[in-house]
Amino acid sequence: MTDILRRAREENVSLVRFLYADHGGIVRGKAAATARLAERIDSGIGHTRAMMAMSMMDELAPVDGMGPVGEVRIKPDPNTFVTLPYAFGAAAMLADQVNPDGTPWDGCARTFLRQAIAELGADGYELQAAFEPEFSLGRRDRADFVPIDESLCYSATGFHLAHDYTIDLVGALNKQGLEVEHYYPELGHGQQEIPIGHATALRAADNHVLLRETVRAVAIRHGLWASFAPKPLPDQAGNGAHLHASLWSHGGNAFADPSGQFGLSRLGHHFVGGVLAHLPALVALTCGSVNSYRRLAPSTWSGAYTCYGPDNREAAVRICSPIGATGSVNLELKPCDSSGNPYLALGGFIHAGLDGIRRRLDPGQPLLADPATLSSSERSRLAVARLPASLPEALDALAADSLLMSALGPLRSAAYLAVKRSEAAHFARHDVGYECYQHWMRF
Structure with missing residues (x-):
């Protein structure tokens, strides 16, 4: 607390944003004035429970326990304090939503990830x-x-055309402790990719929220617009947010086994199975x-x-070859994008993989080809199934998955399904142009 207050004074901070991600995948929050910061770090800022039943269209879904009655506190995590370059x-902290007595609220997405980590x-x-x-x-x-631009994938022209923006973006990310590992212009028109370094699970989700905010804010200050929408342009490549992960135990990578198939340990294979x-x-x-689901296509x-x-970059789970040390082997989850709540996504990923470890699930045979090129009988023999082709299909699968529904808990699962079903119903009444517009504006 003392360090944060000192930094706020020294860095001329007037407002500190307490940020969270809602079930619609939108980053929201409130800001505390520096003069009241110590008090608000301790107590949080009052907030209606209903906001976790709000869709990306600011339409309130009917959820018991998330209506006009009831209060939570947006309580910041002091370990996440950053001045916003x-x-x-302005500065920011990532926040949990807690009950007025300070106990965890079972509608909070960040708490869900904390529980999965525990x-x-x-x-x-x-x-x-x-x-x-x-x-x-x-540009809008x-x-x-x-x-x-309309530059080619990884082309030098793409570097030139986005250079001034990119240099400012890298500087802003690094100043927040988000270590940029790579940058390159990607396949789609105007598409960029900028991975940052790995971290522990909670920090990784926090980092993704800060990265999203930084990318958008730096663009606005350049007179540009940046969008993480999965498919902002129907005829261009989609934007993913591939999740890279590895398990560690006793100081070592538990996924790494040089003698294992593809350098992946048996435990790693069980995690894949889950x-x-x-x-x-x-x-x-x-x-x-x-x-x-416009992006998630064969x-x-x-x-x-x-x-x-x-x-295999067409497989849902890719075993990544080690870069440098053999212990750097990790898994990449391809069907993942920035329109999801990163705390829910990462928490669900942990629960699924842990279930595989506990039940010693066999992931089956690895695939060394594009699954779309296989015949239906070959895919059936290899237990390779098409993932849901729409959000309603995915929500039905989630509602039927007892493990993930139990992990989410009654309130959180009910709210998530209600919010997402309301979004699906909203966009079912409109055409693709409206859908893409609303998504590139919000993500």
Whole structure:
């Protein structure tokens, strides 16, 4: 507390934003004035429970316990304090939503991830993770998104055209402790990718929220618009946020085994088995919008089938070859994008993988081809199934998955399903142009 107050004074901070991600995948929050910061760190800021029943369209879904009656507190985590380099006078902290007496509220998404981490820790493991986000950079022209360029994938021209923005973005990320690992112009028009370093699970989700906010804010200050929407332009490549993860125990990577198939340990294979077993339901959390399912299609490198393979970028779960040390082996979940709540996505991923470890699930044979090129009989023989092709299909799979529903709990699961079903119903009444517009505006 003392350190935060000192930094706020020294860095001329007037307002500190308490940020959280809701069930619609939107980053929301309230800001505390620096003069009241000590008090608000202790007590949190009052907030209606109903906000976790709000959709991405600001439409309130009917959820028992999330109506006009009831109060929670947006309580910040002091370990996440950062001064915002793109917003002079402002800082931010990631926040939990707690009951007025300070106890965890069972509608809070960040608390869900905390609980998943604790359950994983009880079995002796810690998850290291990082999201690998893609986004589209362009300009708003009334209701149209106009990409900044039409350059080719990884082309030098793409570097040139986005250079000034990118240099400012890298500087803003690094100043917040978000270590940029790579940057490159991607396949779609105006599409960029900027992965940051891995961290423990909670920090990884926090980092993704801060990254999303930084990408958008720096773009606005350049007179540009940045969107993480899965499919902002129907005829261009979609934006994913591939999830990279590894389990650690006793200081070592528990997924790494040089003698194991593809360098992956038996425990790692069990984890894959759990993820595949729950993946049709899990994508309701990792691909959390109607727009997600325009991206999640066969032969688009989005992982549209329940399969895994070594460096197979069409498999839903890719075993990544080690870079440098053999202990760097990790898993990449392809069907994941930034329209989902990162705390729910990562928490669900942990629960699915842990179930695989506990039940010693066999992931089956690895796939060394694009599953879309196989015949239906070959896919059936290999237990390779098409993932849900729409948000309603994914929500039905989630509702039928007893493990993930139990982990989410009665209030959180009811609210998530209600919010997402309301979004699906809303966009079913409109055309693709309206859908894409609403998503690139909000994500």
